[in-house]
Amino acid sequence: MTTGAPERATRKFSTIGVIGLGTMGAGIAEVFARNGFTVIGVELSDEAVERGREHLAHSTGRAVARGKMSEADQAKILGHISFATDLSALAEADFVIEAVIESLDIKKDLFRRLDDIVKPDAILATNTSSLPVTEIATANTRPGRVVGVHFFNPAPVQNLVEIVRTVVTEPAVLADVEGLVGTLGKNPVVCGDRAGFIANTLLFGYLNHAVSMFESKYATREDIDAAMRFGCGYPMGPLALLDLIGLDTAYEILETMYRQGRDRLHAPAPMLKQMVTAGLLGRKTGRGFYTYERADSPVVVADDKTPSADDLPKLRRTISSVGVVGTGTMAAGIVEVFAKSGFDVVYVGRSADKVEGVRATIEKSLDKAIQRGKLEESAKDEVLGRLTGTTSLDDLSGVDIVVEAIAEDLRIKSTLFSNLDEICKPGAILATTTSSLPVIALAGATSRPQDVVGMHFFNPAPIMKLVEVVSTVSTAEDVTETVRALCDKVGKVAVSCGDRSGFIVNALLFPYLNDAVKMLEAHYATADDIDTAMKQGCALPMGPFELLDVVGNDVSLAIQRELYLEFREPGFAPAPLLEHLVTAGYLGRKTQRGFRDYTTR
Template identity: 75%
Template sequence: MTSAPAPATESAAPPVPGTTVGVVGLGTMGAGIAEVFARHGYAVVGVEQGEEPLARGRQHLEHSTGRAVQRGKITEAEAQEILGRITTTTSMADLAEASLVVEAVGESMDLKKRVFRELDGIVGPDAVLATNTSSLSVTDLSAATARPGRVVGMHFFNPAPVQDLVEVVRTVVTEGAVLERVRALVEGLGKSAVVCGDKAGFIANTLLFGYLNHAVSMYEARYASREDIDAAMRYGCGYPMGPLALLDLIGLDTAYEILETMYRQGRDRLHAPAPILKQMVTAGLLGRKTGRGFYTYEAPDSPVVVADDRTPSADQRPALRREIRLVGVVGTGTMASGIVEVFAKAGYDVLYTGRSQDKVDGVVATIARSFDKQIQRGRATEDQKAEVLGRVRGTTSLEDLADVDLVVEAIAEDLAIKSTLFRNLDEICKPGAILATTTSSLPIISMAAVTERPQDVIGMHFFNPATVMKLVEVVSTVSTDEEVTETVLAVCDRVGKTAVSCGDRAGFIVNALLFPYLNDAVKMLEAHYADADDIDTAMKLGCALPMGPFELLDVVGNDVSLAIQRELYLEFREPGFAPAPLLEHLVTAGYLGRKTGRGFRDHRRR
């Protein structure tokens, strides 16, 4: 909770261009913040502790504005005008006239407290003191001053001149007028302000680093390779970077410190840094800045990944260990129709089955409509449409699948129904045929166990829509034959998909990383820490995700999300994976998301 907003007063108005803003610390982050204010007409006083760091700070500013000129963002005259608004000094006393001071020194509580104590005796009584900390307690920092109600967090994201997000962090004693003043100031800078409470990690880092830490644990357990974990999240969720590559960019030492701070404050075991993180930091494997982290780079600070002893060689590319000519698909829904189209486009003959002739005919109609759209956009021709439809044949009899080499099941996500189907397929399909399921969360070994050929059963988790999404999770059980896994990986390559390999446990790679993150977002909302709009904005702008967690939950369906989260909790018995009560309540109320018109948001009014 925050204190009640103060009555509107003259001092509550945001600073206006021309007034003085102070920035303490002119490293990469501080220099960027100074540039942002100067770009918007503020007089900026930048403070560093000595002449050498002061010179580096000025260099940061000159390089940044120089890049903006080169890219045509500003003119040379504008760059000089921006730099002319920034005064640099080694004396904190020069901040006496500042109406706002932003601290951007090293992420050390003792150092920041010393800065705040000194500032407290220099600036005027109406000045606001802000910290750019990404994880330390703003409340603790405010307590070091005689004006705790006028202390806030202003967490800019790096690089500050480019990134649109600023997290405005309130403490339990922040004055309401000060909070509104800072929010208005941030929006006046052309940034998106999100308001949140004072908790380690705030919004973006709390949700991001829990997810990153989980990915490290997955890698540490050798559940999947670094390449497959990263590819899964890029192609399965549309993330700009995979989690391990992102950690290398952030710096493993920085990640470790943020997680440590989050864990010390919240005691959430999911924020306890994975042991391998500490080992890598101790060994100096900090990511891009040292040239080696989860990946190896051609030089320190280089983004170019080079091969190392963990890089798969070209000789390891999967090959067809079993002949695949005729592919069977069981099901006629959206996913099944997409899978039929994917295989047929790749040149495979496809035989699919449905419960009625109407449903069987519906698959051909769906594929024809899909091609019509592609033809309109110039991405396909009528001849290609005819060729693909000529490879497709439907039937209402499972018995017709007797000669398929690979059968892909894409029916209802119900273990009992799927298990019955696998018993039937086991009796019908020829020896050596591969039986695959598209389940996204059910245990594949349970389906394999009802057959007399568990070595031939595997998961092929396509993502929806199958014709568009590049990813397929190839999931092997403890019984799956290695030649079956290799064959399915090779088939995925032949149909133009990016296949990632993992073991048979709840959530596989993508859902095991995605849904705990979504669940954490629901818990954050449930705790009134921030509202859904601010949380979504923080994750889209702060982490460059294609959708915020609540947008995504309403698209996926809260019932689907709850079912997957329950599966994860039952499998791993991790208290942090327990479904958020708010999610359960929404499902009970029938607020399932877009499909019912109401979920975390009311879609009926849109």
């Protein structure tokens, strides 16, 4: 939230005009009416006014049905709203906001007409999500009183409001609008006038990248969506979210952003245009990336792309014993996951102390689970009884699969795989948990590349549900299928993808984080406002700068560099600010300073 924003408006507003009473306009009218303002809703015709009334009655009626509002409160709220079909009804309004169709010409004409109607000191606002506010403002003879006020849908529920300043917006107007939004119980964030503002700029670049990933057949729609839900904790996968937003809306937002910024990453993916042209717009038409039982239904039904129950992965190779190489946090977590699922686990460390440390870490984890009632006391001894710690790689000779979780160093990992090739029995699967290195390079260090696969767990392994199963051009199909089935057996969600930098999650996540850093270094918005916009506007569990400081800026920079080297995409080049923070040793929470200073917290 913008720091220092006044809790109350610096000027008194009493009458609010809302032009356009579709879903968004009616929601905005409701928000102001709920907070005691007199609201005048304007529509083009009596029929449109009646639809606006129905929107308001339906929205407030749902709140009554859920016990969140009394019928008396509903009547009071609706009593604050009057309706008109002529803009002249807004003559005495203190603040007027439009929520009409996303057409620059229509909005400019509207602001031109308002010039001769509203009071000289009335503030005018546009709820546009992508059009240039400056162009809309200059249609009025007093552009300094025009500002963007972008509510998110549904307005009564969503707490974020982006306040968009232009180069001519008067400071007093900006302060007044920040105060007004604050009185509504909303969180205002302030940004400059560029297509997409904060949330859409960052969100739609990510969504467009997901479409390109699907279009190239790198991963299935189900796996792309599951990867972001289970790997990042996002409420929806990107393709399902596009279906909800509407592919035509997404296309128009991306097209507007691309025309203004010329960032190739915002150029709509060809598949998006094709689907819009074909009328596959998402939920509203009953078909988009997924198929729905009818138009406007959220219920997904099977179609020709839906995996068959007969296609569920099976253990094509026998897996009864597991080897794990490594003694760090990730390795210990993986050992625990397999042991708790009934597998005998041989884990290898470089020293007896490190081997003992893994056992101690698992014991502590099991004790915490017992204390929370998530594990029976008797199960602890069973789990620990399945563990065999050793300092000798030779003890892995009899296991059915080895999962390595050592340092992210290609030379060290390659040497390990060369050793495992000599030690492990024929048919044993050799898996790597690398998050960024080429799996094929490790396969090439062995004489059995068909048995090598990526098995990317997420940290902490006992908690995070996702595993990315990465197949190289050499990986045997029965190996990929066995590893997917094994993931299911240990309670994980497996997604399949090819062997390229970032796999699914990091390839979608880190360019978005990098874009946020670029936004910050351009002084477009503050780190706090960007984080607030993404958490409240897009329902993400963490804002980009919170997440970067948790992940570590050095780790983030390394991944971003790998993505840039792999794809040679100019937009993937690491933001200079990220490089400077790493050079300065500001790595995030682990050094007590990153994008924020944690020494005083």
